[in-house]
Amino acid sequence: MSDAATPLPRAAEPLLRVEGLKMHFPIYKGVLRRRAGAVKAVDDITFSVAEGETLGLVGESGCGKSTAGRAILRLYEPTAGAIVLEGRDIAHLEGDALRTLRPKMQMIFQDPQASLNPRMTVGSIIAEPLDEHTRQSRAARRARVTELMDAVGLNRTFVNRYPHEFSGGQRQRIGIARALALNPKFIVCDEPIAALDVSIQAQVVNLLEDLQQQLGLTYLFISHDLSMVRHLATRVAVMYLGKLVEIAARETLYDRPAHPYTQALISAVPSPNPEIEAKRRRIVLKGDVPSPSNPPPGCAFSTRCPRVFDRCRIETPPLYDLGGGHRAACFLAEPAARAA
Amino acid sequence: MLDGPAPVLEVSDLQTVFQMRDGAVHAVNGVSFAIAPGELLGVVGESGSGKSVTMMSLMRLLPSPPARIVGGEIRYQGRDVRRMSDAQMRELRGGEIGFVFQDPMTSLNPVFTVGYQLVEPLRVHLGLSKSAARARAAELLKLVGIPDAARRLDDYPHQFSGGMRQRVMIAMALSCDPKVLIADEPTTALDVTIQAQILEIVRDLRQKLGMGIIWITHDLGLVAGIADRVMVMYAGQVVEHGPVKAIFSDPQHPYTRALLATVPSVTGPRATRLRTIEGQPPILLQYPRACPFAPRCRHAFNRCRVENPTRIPVGEGHDVACWWDPATDEPRHV
Numbered sequence: 001m002s003d004a005a006t007p008l009p010r011a012a013e014p015l016l017r018v019e020g021l022k023m024h025f026p027i028y029k030g031v032l033r034r035r036a037g038a039v040k041a042v043d044d045i046t047f048s049v050a051e052g053e054t055l056g057l058v059g060e061s062g063c064g065k066s067t068a069g070r071a072i073l074r075l076y077e078p079t080a081g082a083i084v085l086e087g088r089d090i091a092h093l094e095g096d097a098l099r100t101l102r103p104k105m106q107m108i109f110q111d112p113q114a115s116l117n118p119r120m121t122v123g124s125i126i127a128e129p130l131d132e133h134t135r136q137s138r139a140a141r142r143a144r145v146t147e148l149m150d151a152v153g154l155n156r157t158f159v160n161r162y163p164h165e166f167s168g169g170q171r172q173r174i175g176i177a178r179a180l181a182l183n184p185k186f187i188v189c190d191e192p193i194a195a196l197d198v199s200i201q202a203q204v205v206n207l208l209e210d211l212q213q214q215l216g217l218t219y220l221f222i223s224h225d226l227s228m229v230r231h232l233a234t235r236v237a238v239m240y241l242g243k244l245v246e247i248a249a250r251e252t253l254y255d256r257p258a259h260p261y262t263q264a265l266i267s268a269v270p271s272p273n274p275e276i277e278a279k280r281r282r283i284v285l286k287g288d289v290p291s292p293s294n295p296p297p298g299c300a301f302s303t304r305c306p307r308v309f310d311r312c313r314i315e316t317p318p319l320y321d322l323g324g325g326h327r328a329a330c331f332l333a334e335p336a337a338r339a340a
Numbered sequence: 341m342l343d344g345p346a347p348v349l350e351v352s353d354l355q356t357v358f359q360m361r362d363g364a365v366h367a368v369n370g371v372s373f374a375i376a377p378g379e380l381l382g383v384v385g386e387s388g389s390g391k392s393v394t395m396m397s398l399m400r401l402l403p404s405p406p407a408r409i410v411g412g413e414i415r416y417q418g419r420d421v422r423r424m425s426d427a428q429m430r431e432l433r434g435g436e437i438g439f440v441f442q443d444p445m446t447s448l449n450p451v452f453t454v455g456y457q458l459v460e461p462l463r464v465h466l467g468l469s470k471s472a473a474r475a476r477a478a479e480l481l482k483l484v485g486i487p488d489a490a491r492r493l494d495d496y497p498h499q500f501s502g503g504m505r506q507r508v509m510i511a512m513a514l515s516c517d518p519k520v521l522i523a524d525e526p527t528t529a530l531d532v533t534i535q536a537q538i539l540e541i542v543r544d545l546r547q548k549l550g551m552g553i554i555w556i557t558h559d560l561g562l563v564a565g566i567a568d569r570v571m572v573m574y575a576g577q578v579v580e581h582g583p584v585k586a587i588f589s590d591p592q593h594p595y596t597r598a599l600l601a602t603v604p605s606v607t608g609p610r611a612t613r614l615r616t617i618e619g620q621p622p623i624l625l626q627y628p629r630a631c632p633f634a635p636r637c638r639h640a641f642n643r644c645r646v647e648n649p650t651r652i653p654v655g656e657g658h659d660v661a662c663w664w665d666p667a668t669d670e671p672r673h674v
Contacts, residue, residue, distance in 0.1 A: 197386040268536040
């Protein structure tokens with residue numbers, strides 16, 4: 001073939017494209033409850049997720065990563081921007097049009113304790129999406145529930161038990177089975193392993209990987225655990241104070257992070273090796289994340305950045321393209337600055 | 341610990357039981373350890389492994405009933421802690437042994453200013469005057485890196501961020517110059533960049549103040565960076581204990597080895613698949629007679645199921661509670 005040497009053909013249209021997504025929550029003040037401002041939880045983020053890949057979305061608490069995930073699934077009404085799923089903008093769909101879309105995109109929640117109704121049996125929890133969105137017979141539903149329980153590694157004899165009878169890891173499996181019930185294409189995993197013990201985390205991560213391979217799922221994996229994201233994601237996006245500061249393929253992001261925040265974040269993860277730990281040069285950031293209702297002018301990271309200069313405090317850096325799908329929002333990554 | 345200073349706190353064969361309506365839960369099953377001045381001991385284990393309960397029960401911080409110490413010895417600077425009166429215990433807590441809890445929000449009183457809460461132990465334990473205590477409180481906040489410390493004394497806990505609150509907790513634990521600081525997952529609720537800040541403070545303070553620190557965590561990476569010695573707990577027992585280098589370069593217990601294998605890293609080669617430990621940690625309704633890890637252990641053999649291993653020395657200050665020898669992949673000859 002003549003084009004054997006050309007790089008892999010780019011998929012015509014990514015499964016999901018997020019463009020300029022904004023999610024602002026108004027703040028009301030005073031007796032008249034006048035609008036006094038807004039918490040800019042997600043402020044103008046743009047990225048895409050290709051079919052079958054896992055995009056890791058990382059950042060510290062309060063950076064807006066969960067809000068972004070929820071807004072993409074249309075659990076919120078976005079303030080502005082487009083969410084294009086399979087070529088169709090779903091950002092402002094309502095009512096039935098939105099409802100018929102729900103089976104395609106599902107969510108796995110962080111806290112398996114709080115996201116499962118304690119008064120429902122495992123069987124009815126997993127069958128609930130089927131009741132809502134399909135018209136299957138009881139027998140067909142029952143069969144699907146056992147099939148799902150097998151898929152996530154839950155003993156099918158537990159179908160009539162209640163969530164409290166399960167451990168944290170098993171409860172997370174119930175949540176995963178429920179998310180899979182309607183054969184979704186896209187799943188937002190919102191810190192699915194944060195509440196689990198280390199030895200159980202690995203079990204759940206392996207399960208998520210197996211299911212992705214078997215069912216061709218696409219994940220948006222939201223996490224603050226950079227080492228787990230490195231294991232699971234094909235590409236990684238980093239958020240800070242509602243903004244996307246860097247996005248790149250996994251190897252690029254971990255080996256050559258361009259944004260000082262990404263560098264600090266990676267350097268802050270302790271490594272389970274005392275020899276490396278003793279020698280390692282750490283970047284310790286000063287101060288805390290500023291409030292998203294009152295972000296600093298210019299670059300949001302300028303208040304904590306170890307490499308800040310005057311321009312950062314006035315201008316907001318755009319996402320510069322560094323080639324190969326690597327983009328970073330920092331003046332140091334500006335093509336002119338890199339050439340100098 | 342043949343060389344070095346004598347331990348300040350020594351615990352041997354501690355056993356704690358929770359007496360419940362439908363039986364007893366054996367949470368701490370014969371835990372022994374010691375901590376010397378200036379030393380940092382990392383205590384690692386999953387939730388329910390008994391690491392927090394061990395520290396809480398030796399400080400008599402657990403409600404009794406249901407919790408009860410049924411055996412063992414606790415010595416602080418040679419004094420028998422188990423025989424101390426409640427008043428003596430109050431003096432020990434806060435005065436001699438500081439405690440930092442996991443959740444900085446729930447362990448600070450929301451209706452008092454941070455200054456008030458910092459001044460109180462200084463006046464009670466050290467008998468300082470109001471103004472002296474306030475000056476000392478401001479000094480402490482400065483020590484843990486809180487900017488504009490004197491002014492922030494009049495702020496309430498909700499006016500501080502999570503990382504700042506945890507610094508206040510550390511300042512409070514340090515207020516009476518304790519000889520031992522017990523930190524129970526002090527950074528678990530915090531973000532990694534904030535955690536890095538707290539770790540810097542602890543490294544720094546340890547050198548300045550020369551106290552012994554017991555750091556409870558489930559994060560092996562964290563322990564690798566700050567601890568001198570590591571104690572791995574499982575099902576209320578110490579399964580492995582040794583110098584930090586030995587634990588990470590030559591782990592002996594199958595549980596330690598599995599834990600190290602399950603944790604992915606941000607550097608080095610990336611495994612295509614994570615190793616897992618199948619099964620669940622046990623709930624101990626009776627004192628373990630067999631090895632509690634045996635049902636999840638891939639190396640378990642008959643002896644493991646009938647006899648609970650004792651801590652066997654395997655190297656310089658390194659011991660392991662396991663009948664299996666990773667060097668030969670065969671039972672140990674003990």
